Amino acid sequence: MTTSLRVAVIGASGRMGSTTCAAVEGASDLVLTGRYDAGDELGDLGGAQVAVDFTVPDASPGNVRHCIQHGVHAVVGTTGWTTERLAAVESLLAAHPAVGVLIAPNFAVGALLMMSFAQQAARFYESVEIVETHHPGKVDAPSGTAARTAELIARARLDAGLGAVPDATTSDPRGARGADVDGIRVHAQRLRGRVAHQEVSFGGEGEALTIRHDSFDRVSFMPGVLAGVRAVPEHAGLTVGLEHFLGLV
Numbered sequence: 001m002t003t004s005l006r007v008a009v010i011g012a013s014g015r016m017g018s019t020t021c022a023a024v025e026g027a028s029d030l031v032l033t034g035r036y037d038a039g040d041e042l043g044d045l046g047g048a049q050v051a052v053d054f055t056v057p058d059a060s061p062g063n064v065r066h067c068i069q070h071g072v073h074a075v076v077g078t079t080g081w082t083t084e085r086l087a088a089v090e091s092l093l094a095a096h097p098a099v100g101v102l103i104a105p106n107f108a109v110g111a112l113l114m115m116s117f118a119q120q121a122a123r124f125y126e127s128v129e130i131v132e133t134h135h136p137g138k139v140d141a142p143s144g145t146a147a148r149t150a151e152l153i154a155r156a157r158l159d160a161g162l163g164a165v166p167d168a169t170t171s172d173p174r175g176a177r178g179a180d181v182d183g184i185r186v187h188a189q190r191l192r193g194r195v196a197h198q199e200v201s202f203g204g205e206g207e208a209l210t211i212r213h214d215s216f217d218r219v220s221f222m223p224g225v226l227a228g229v230r231a232v233p234e235h236a237g238l239t240v241g242l243e244h245f246l247g248l249v
């Protein structure tokens, strides 16, 4: 008889945390050991082997630190991870070499494919811009997914020897050209009724390529979250991106 993997959820009262609790409870090989939200003492996380964090950018690093120090593997969907914050996780993990931490900007399989396809297409097109659309309750912009996509595209362009994206704009006092993420323009929309959507638009002489992904419901993230939960105990150290567990890179 195999024993169930014990899982705690941090941010359990939120949109993603509550969906994750339901997904864990619906999985026959997992058992939910606790639901934690703002103000709760994490303690030993109810004896969890893996904790899932869907909180806010300023709380997530502290939660991850707590997990590592208690020998609990972590699966993190919260956005806002800077290079410095990732480096701090890596140095703490060096002192806890058996612990695995997965930080994933997006758990939807289609979103991972969209990023991978955009990375593949990047070297063939002179122009590229990203438009991300989310629900109006989202606190951070641009989305973690859009920022990651821009980074991947920028790296692919650099590797291919492409220069800057052509843009004659010299005056934009209101910021109409959007954010500049590693030289790639990113535009963020916040619309009632939407969940999470992204379009990557490429342009070349006489042609266009558009790669689009839509999450219409937060259940779209759950197969990826559960895959991360099941895999992270076998992957000690820090992994950024679920694609590394799915054979996509």
Ligand SMILES: NC(=O)C1=CN([C@@H]2O[C@H](COP(=O)(O)OP(=O)(O)OC[C@H]3O[C@@H](n4cnc5c(N)ncnc54)[C@H](O)[C@@H]3O)[C@@H](O)[C@H]2O)C=CC1
Binding pocket: 010, 011, 012, 013, 014, 015, 016, 017, 036, 037, 038, 039, 054, 055, 056, 057, 059, 063, 076, 077, 078, 079, 080, 104, 105, 106, 107, 108, 144, 221
């Ligand atoms: N990686 C992915 O696939 C996805 C990532 N996200 C990200 O997940 C995060 C959460 O998103 P939502 O669930 O929509 O937000 P939400 O606002 O609905 O939920 C956040 C929850 O965290 C709680 N919280 C705040 N501080 C806390 C603390 N110190 N300890 C414990 N709980 C705390 C809040 O009370 C709230 O219940 C965001 O960063 C979002 O961008 C969202 C969807 C998919």
Ligand SMILES: O=C(O)C1=N[C@H](C(=O)O)C[C@H](O)C1
Binding pocket: 079, 105, 106, 107, 134, 135, 138, 142, 143, 144, 145, 146, 195, 196, 197
């Ligand atoms: O806040 C959200 O909703 C989402 N956040 C993640 C992001 O910032 O990329 C993932 C997905 O887009 C949904």
